[in-house]
Amino acid sequence: MIVGFILLILALIPALLKRKETFAILWAAGSALLGYEYLTQLFGRSQSVYQLLIPAKYGEVLLALNPLSAFFGLIFAFGLPLGIIHGVGYLRKDPQKGTASHLFWLGMLGLSMHGLLWARHSIMFLLLWEIMGISSFFAIILDRKESLKAAITYIITMQIGGAFLMAGFGLLYYHSGSFNLAMMHNMPRLPLYLLMIGFAFKAGFVPLSSWLPIAHPVAPAHVSGIMSAMMIKTGLYGILMLVLSNVFSLTEIAIFALISVISAFWGVIHAMSSSHIKRALAYSSIENIGVIGMGISLGLLGAYSGNTQLATLAFAGAFLHILFHSFFKALLFYLSGNVLLGAKSLEMDSLGSLAKRMPSTAIYFLIGTFAIATLPIGNGFISEFSIYFSMLSGINSPHLSTSLISVFMLASLAFIGALALIAFAKVFGLTFLGNARSHEAATAEKAPRLMRIPQLVLSFAILFTGFFGGISLRFIRPLLRWLGLDMRSFSMLHEIYGKISYMLILLVIIFGFLYLIRRKLIKEEINPTWGCAYQKPNPRMQYTSLAFSNPLGYFLKPFILIRQKDDKPDELFPKKVSYIQKILDPINEYIIKPISRAIYWFFSLFERLESGMINAYIALGLLFLILMIIYVLGFK
Secondary structure, eight states, X not given: OHHHHHHHHHTHHHHHTTOHHHHHHHHHHHHHHHHHHHHHHHHSSOOOEEEEOOOGGGOOEEEEOOHHHHHHHXXXXXXXXXXXXXXXXXXXXXOOTTHHHHHHHHHHXXXXXXXXXHBOBHHHHHHHHHHHHHHHHHHHOSSSSHHHHHHHHHHHHHHHHHHHHHHHHHHHHHHHSOOBGGGGTTOOHHHHHHHHHHHHHHHTOTTSOTHHHHHTTTSOHHHHHHIIIIITHHHHHHHHHHHTTSOOOHHHHHHHHHHHHHHHHHHHHHHHHOOBHHHHHHHHHHHHHHHHHHHHHHHHHHHHHTOHHHHHHHHHHHHHHHHHHHHHHHHHHHHHHHHHHHHSOOBGGGOOOHHHHOHHHHHHHHHHHHHHTTXXXXXXXXXXXXXXXXXXXXXXXXXXXXXXXXXXXXXXXHHHHHHHHHHHHHHHHHHHSSSOSSHHHXXXXXXXXXXXHHHHHHHHHHHHHHHOHHHHHHHHHHHHHHTTOOHHHHHHHHHHHHHHHHHHHHHHHHHHHHHHHHHHHOOOOOOOTTOTTOSSOOGGGSOOHHHHHHHHHHHHGGGXXXXXXXXXXXXXXXXXXXXXXXXXXXXXXXXXXXHHHHHHHHHHTTGGGOOOOHHHHXXXXXXXXXXXXXXXXXXX
């Protein structure tokens, strides 16, 4: 562990010297050593515990792992080096000012994420949490122009979440008299709820998720991939620490389940409505966090009702989805970087036909689409299958409340899954198929080879875990055993995944055989897309992002904020007509923006204090000291 962290710290030196390749190599080496430590802790019986020597008044500061933190650590140890390698290739292709500071803060972001998993002291945990928020803020603002406003919104949101954590840990210390995180067991309700809210800000549960679609579209692709696939998992890590250490009532479980369903539904309908690739991916992260939350709430429901099969299957699905989401979401965000560098845009209505110009990007994106839309051979299908299976177990429960909640969540997840399929069929179709909608799309260039290496690794990981779900299930077996769950249900699920693997392999063999026969017997003709006997096909004849989702938009209008601008001239034969439609986030428009304007107005009241006169500053300082003396001494 120590050597791994030393290598990650040393990597900051070549980062400041703009030695990108050395920085990536050191990060890969340090991550490999930490990954070995996490594997040892997850699958072994020994436990490493370290103690930091600090002033006694802060208590004993321990650094230690448990199976839960080791599980998340393996995700970080695998995913962060791939993101950094992709970032090095991205910065080679699109060099900008501030590369040294960007790499430094990227390294600090990864260090703080690993450190959180080891921290067993609330003050140290909060310190690392703040470092993670600040470093991700500076990593976002690579261009320092377009991204600054969005990054400021992000950091304000993170600071509000951090304030909830500080209040929660402060009350926990007040009740327990200890900074040790072991005091999270059987907590009083107020600090428990405050901590849950603070972690939910980072995880991205609705209505605390508005920062995702704001920050991701302007962040570099590798930063978006790291933040969405891994950093938001620190919020889930905190929530899991709480839910696994405390007993919840049926009402509390039902509220958590409802928030998870709303998050998943909210995310998917806005992903389906978005015309920007990265914004759609950001909303999809909210959807997937909601799906994970549904799995966790079902696991708690099983523990509450004594249904061990429900608890085991649900927690297995939640943990698998946490793992698999780190694969396919990172892949899709990295591929959005390929599209941006190659076609100079991420607006779907300006793209099209990229499969011809960027074939490897199209293939990798299709693999990611299968995973995120929970289609067979994609690993998202494997994780959600376990959650569906748990719901069926819950429906057969003798407890009416368990059956009703399971039925509601089953119907919700089925509907959400259908919308996710529509959303990403749209993203892939408009981006990679059809005719090019712009000159840049028609002349797009392939991504550099270095950027394609992490994408190849992630694509292989998605297909391997999608075909062989039983192997992935073995990866989380120590975690389920640590939680004391029913291993007979685990064995049953493992056997089912084995049968699914055989079916998928047979399906691929049959498909490949039919494809070869078709290639031999049928002569293909290539004609203009959308030709259909029309002599002058035009790219404008193709579906737009709005037209693709409008049939469902009629039913989803109550949940989507639409702003329209229609310019219709009065002439009988107008030369120009314009129509603009924007899909906005109601939470951001009606909650976040008014609060931001109020904060800005409050601080603007103090602008007059910035007079530039030293005498005025000295006078204000003396006034402050006088008031403090009066406050301390009091009036007599």
